[in-house]
Amino acid sequence: MGISLTQSLLLCFLLLHYVHLPSADTFRYPTANLSTSWTNSPSLDDSVYFSDGSMVKPILVRRRLDPSFACGFFCNGTCDSYLFAIFIVQTDGAYITSVGMVFPQVVWSANRNNPVRINSILQLTSDGDFILKDADGTIAWSTNTAGKSVAGLNLTDMGNLVLFDHNNATVWQSFDHPTDSLVPGQKLVAGQKLIPSISATNWTQLNLLSFSVTDERAVASVESSPPQVYYEFKFYGRKKNREQTYVILQNGSFALFANSSKPSQPDVYRSIPEALSVHYIRFCPDGHLRVYEMDTDGWKQVADLLSTPNECFYPIVCGNYGICSNGQCRSPSTTYFKQINDTQPNLGFSETTPLSCEDSLNHSFIKLNDTTYSPLLSDLKNVDLDPSKGKKGKFGFGEVQGGLFKELLLQSGYF
Secondary structure: OOOHHHHHHHHHHHHHHHOOOHHHHHOOEEEEEOEEEEEEOOOOOOOOOOOOOEEEEEEEOOOOOOOEEEEEEEEEOOOOOOOOOOEEEOOOOOOOOOOOOOOOEEEEEEOOOOOOOOEEEEOOOOOOOOEEOOOOEEEEOOOOOOOOOOEEEEEEOOOOEEEEEEEOEEEEHHOOOOOOOOOOOOOEEOOOEEEOOOOOOOOOEEEEEEEEOOOOOOOOOEEOOOOOOEEEEEEOOOOOOOOEEEEEEEEEEEEEOOOOOOOOOOEEEEEEOOOOOOEEEOOOOOOOOEEEEEEEEEEEEEEEEOOOOOHOOOOOOOOOOOOOEOOOOOOOOOOEEEEOOOOHHHEEEEEEOHHHHHHHHHHHEEOOOOOOOOOHHHHHOOOOOOHHHHHOOOOOOOOOOEEEOOEEEEOOOOO
């Protein structure tokens, strides 16, 4: 019996809608037992492709008729390297869908400093270890939980990947090892950090910046020694309890809890628009802490939690060798530096003559007047502004309204 034109069009739509999708039985369950392994094979049958170039090979998926959490292998661009990651995707209750502009959003990854290749293997071993092996068998990442009574693996509705024991107690969880993002209900506690990736396509940690929590505040810092704070989110009072201080993303606020233990009574908070859909926070490579929400047209930014008087408060707003003044990027010397891209000032400047360790005697440091390292000058200690107290080339710091430092190293021959 033949089919009508309408039936043919409907069949084509369904094929396009679910192209490259695996059968539901291969990945739709949010739990896994011991002695289970998954291979990042080149087969298209278990892969979901998106129009932005990203691709996921799902392992565990929370089944909902909404945006949901899944975990598995993730890649973008050329897909010559992969993360084992937790990502937010659109599902229809059993399948991940790839229609429209709703692309996967990675909110946690195990191996961003050590991506793996095709034919890498993820194993939940019989003794409870959870291991990611590259194609050549080398271990790229592990939870190191062998012999700790692990009974299984679960991806929760909140997006937390959990190894649990026979009493359903948590042995290991991804929430204890944040990368650059927080999802609703996930606490960032004292001692933990958010560290951005270098870029959207380079997952390696940008160790220059961090967002962390202390007993009295949450801070965004340049990871120097000591760290230089460029933004703080704090309450004015004294820590009175022994509970860990933490920040948390709630629907309608980003809140810090130091003394209060009631979810409705944070010690201090920033209001954000109430979410109509799934949302999350990402600490971005440019030093901003942004809230993103999914809508019908894809993902959009709905708040920037580190709002400052101007862009000069962000440490890398002008890139390498850039100096920010009144929101504009400039070079410390037009003779020895050139802008990398006039339309993208955050890319910074490059040396006209490369620096060389072999030729170090011909390089020197200079003081840049009216320039400061950090907007929070109280963090600076043992800094001498008097060039007469040191030989030529001593660092010096001054004040500039709304200004931030960049690199102070100039080329040879400047004097």
